[in-house]
Amino acid sequence: LMRSRDPQEVVRQAQQLVDAGYMEIVLTGIHTGGYGEDLKDYNLAQLLRDIENNVKGLKRLRISSIEASQLSDEVIDVLRDSKIVVRHLHIPIQSGSDTVLKRMRRKYTMEFFENRLDRLRVALPDLAITSDVIVGFPGETEEEFMETFNFIRDQKFSELHVFPYSKRTGTPAARMENQVDEDVKNERVHRLITLNDQLAVEYASRFEGEVLEIIPEEAYKLDSAANMVEGYTDNYLKVVIPGSEDLIGKLVRVKITKAGYPYNEGQFVRVLDEVAELV
Structure with a gap:
């Protein structure tokens, strides 16, 4: 039996996380795409919209996993129109x-x-x-x-x-x-x-040569001599850039200098701070 959490509860918790400094939220569950099947007239597409409309300051919203059968046209439209769904x-x-x-x-x-x-x-x-x-x-x-x-x-x-x-x-x-x-x-x-x-x-x-945004998550450890951090772009490219640990948890604009796998090399462009964005 599937149980969906109360939508208002999800929005409230998301706002708490953003207020605590988190920039990206991942929606996760056993059957994420089936969210709302047990609620009256409510579904995943509506939850995505409600989070976007009501959670102030959220930069990114990611769905952990979704079955193809649950990728309704409505969900796809929300993904297309959203400013925060990655x-x-x-x-x-x-x-x-x-x-x-x-x-x-x-x-x-x-x-x-x-x-x-x-x-x-x-x-x-x-x-x-x-x-x-x-x-x-x-x-x-x-x-x-x-x-x-x-x-x-x-x-x-x-x-x-x-x-x-x-x-x-x-x-x-x-x-x-x-x-x-x-x-x-x-x-x-x-x-x-x-x-x-x-x-x-x-x-x-x-995306080589393009400027994307990452949220550095941790110091890059493979080369202990270098001061480097790693994080993911919205489209899930792992990028390693030179930079100190005070970049961790910030939204950082980076230029992809060398595409690769399991990670890409990038160079620091700037930190996106709220004040500059409002000007």
Whole structure:
């Protein structure tokens, strides 16, 4: 049974967080996209609008994860028109093969998934789409795996979380015949990780030379000698810039100097402070 938190309560908590200095809020839950299904005449699209209209000072609103089936035209319109909802969605695909999805008992087809992605890209051309993929589900053939591989490649996801299928006792899938051999599974995982690295760099390189905004979250630790911080752009590019730790938690304009993965290099442009923006 799904339970949606009271919308006014969500707005109130969001305002408290902003008042405490947070610039970005992530909406998260078990079925974030299904928010409001148990409320009368209320849904995720309305919650997004209410947060934007009523929470003063919020810079960014991110949805942690949403199922393709819950990306209604109304939600897409809100994303398109919003000034604060970021250009990034995490949409779990699980598999890019209709026959595997059927065995997984997923309720959508790839045609439907593709239709939602097409709609999103028209609304938000620069959208970063990240996803979860399960490799080696019982019975997955090389052909079915390639359907997944090709779909992800053609749709240009910006980052993937790749999981090998693992047997969970008591699940219908664990009792299925033709479990996929571990070696085959690992080899497929590696092919998708290689694809992920290519796609991530390809997406990031579209923004090389552009000025974007990050909220530095922590000092960048790999090079202890250097004074560097890292944070994410609204479209989920991790950017490392030279700068001291007093930049952490601020909204900072940065120029992407070198696209890469898992992070991009950037240079500090300026801190966006409220006073300057009002002038």
